[in-house]
Amino acid sequence: MESTQHPGTLTGHVFLAQLITQYAALHKKTSGPRAEAYIQQIGIRTGEWLERFYHDEQRSPWTVDKYAQVIVDIKNAIGGHFYIADVQPDHVLVKASGCPFGDAVKEAPHLCNMTSSVFGGIASRQFGFAEVSLRKRIAAGDTGCEAVIYFTPDNDENGDVYKDLPLTPDNGNPFLWEEETITLLNEEMQRNDAYILELLEELEDLKKKVNEQEDHQ
The missing domain is CATH 1.20.5 (Single alpha-helices involved in coiled-coils or other helix-helix interfaces)
Incomplete structure (x- = not known):
């Protein structure tokens, strides 16, 4: 009896990652550039939801160090392989050797907007401003990912800017979107x-x- 070869171990995470990337690729084909805007909005709202898991009881202001630890923890909790490369008062640099979506992200590279908007949304809410530059992306064929998040507009990067983001009221649901x-x-x-x-x-x-x-x- 012939054995069936698989490209890896089938797990719930692998299946879900493949499902999301296939849907994202289909959505991109049908809606074009607007697909990136939708991914960005989903990332902003998802980031606000995730952020709540890391607040202390007093909702104390975050330090830059805490922010760096949180965004790396979020990515690794969903299957990524991220680490902090540099922390400065005005920016954070994180790198990754593996994407939460695996190699399947190459079929839907605009999903990287999710990383940008989660990182940028959280930084904007914590520090008032964020600019995210995805310098390297596995989805684009790089061997790893590299993202820098600035907290002031005075930088040489040309990234995605996040500021003046609407906040969900206390005890509200960031996923309850307007009509x-x-x-x-x-x-x-x-x-x-x-x-x-x-x-x-x-x-x-x-x-x-x-x-x-x-x-x-």
Whole structure:
């Protein structure tokens, strides 16, 4: 009996990472550049939710050291391999040898906007301003990731800027989006459904043509 070879151990994390990257790739095809904006908004809101796990009872202001430890812990908790490379009063540099989405992220490189917006959103809420530059990305073919987060606009990087972000009220849910955003997301989901149906129709047409050719042989 032949054994089936797999590219690695199948776990819930591996399956979920593959599912997310495939959906993100499909969403990118159907909605184009807007897919990046949606990923960014999801990252900002997700970051606010994650941030709450690290507040102390007094909600004391964070130090730069604590911020660096938190963002690395978040990434590693979901399957990444991140570490702190440098901490300065005005910026933090983190690096990674592995992405939470694994090599599958190469199929949906715009998911890196999630990293940028989680890092930038948390820094903006803690320090008032953030600019995130993803210098290296596994998704883009680099051997590792490298992200620098600045807390002041006075830097030489050309990254994503995060400031004046709306805060969810205490005991609120950052995932309860406003009606306009929900409507837009619903429209995008309908576009995805229409795209899938179109693909199915094309496959049926192709199948019919193949059958017709076989009948004429």
